[in-house]
Amino acid sequence: MAAITPWRQLLLESIQANKHLKHSEYFQLATVRENGKPANRTVVFSSRCFIKPAQSWRFTFQYFTVTGVPDPNKANVKQFTIEEIKAQAFGEICWYFTDTREQFRISGTLDVIGEADRNAVRLKMRERAWFQSSPNSRLQFVGPSPGFPCPEGGPNDSTTPQLDPAQGPVENFCLVTLEPQEVDYLNLRKNKRYVFQKMGEFSWTQREVNP
């Protein structure tokens, strides 16, 4: 049995060693759609992405929830909605650091905190995430629903959305957290690979495997 979140130090070192590369701020998050097919998208990392309830590390992301029902005539448009996460609450982050040739595959459970949540602590967490994001990035939750067809000729840019900086989270703002259950760490430079598995609230196993 290894130390508490033994992969954490490895990840922090990789972030530090690669921080001169713009690309090291991005990772990809895979989920499973309601139809059973995989989905994959780029997520921007910031130190705010880490939250530490007690000693259990989590990643957080901000997502748009599509509240309206898509027009059935336009239903071919692929959506990434919160509904999909609720249907299959697992995700896998793939984070590759080019300079140090390290890959982290971090899989875990996803949790969605939306406006209708009844837990005050969770709602507070969602509110904090809202205010921690820049007023500019908050605007993306006010504009037209992402992925929905836009009017002929492109989106109507004349109606720039407005938002009071003091205003709390809008209805379709969700906070999504990923709580790591397993981390597969590959170091191509050293030709080493380790698999970390969560065994309990504060305990992880660590095992070296063939790279």
Added chain:
Amino acid sequence: MAAITPWRQLLLESIQANKHLKHSEYFQLATVRENGKPANRTVVFSSRCFIKPAQSWRFTFQYFTVTGVPDPNKANVKQFTIEEIKAQAFGEICWYFTDTREQFRISGTLDVIGEADRNAVRLKMRERAWFQSSPNSRLQFVGPSPGFPCPEGGPNDSTTPQLDPAQGPVENFCLVTLEPQEVDYLNLRKNKRYVFQKMGEFSWTQREVNP
């Protein structure tokens, strides 16, 4: 109805515009595991990754197939095996180009060409991929099975695998292809997003959606 593979030109331009960045050679491929959970890993792109049977573009990857049955006592080790692809033959590539702030999400069907394939054309394709890869990268298909526990003290480096450069594909070498069915293209700089969908062998639709 748009031109044949209308997203192809966009992708080629992005690859060209970002080729000074080492990172633009990598993308992430999401699949679904046998247990229904998502998997995600980094794949190296090379121009060899594109194959063009007729006018239908595909991506190819090289994968290791684990032929042995894992020791049940060590079965906790996560595997990415060809069996997983066979169980759920869909994949989604997420490819983000940092400099031009473009994201391609390319989803499609996966196809595995292994040694036991009965189609001569497909076997030829597998053989070609083998010889196109460097002798060094071929060695990874000869070493101990990736993801399996290695002896105490780490892998035994004294037994460096050997391979005759003239030798054809080894048993556990598989060629995996992804045939795109849908491409979700997002340009953050221009604030534009398009969804391309394959309608038939040579026809695609193109639709602008909200970014």
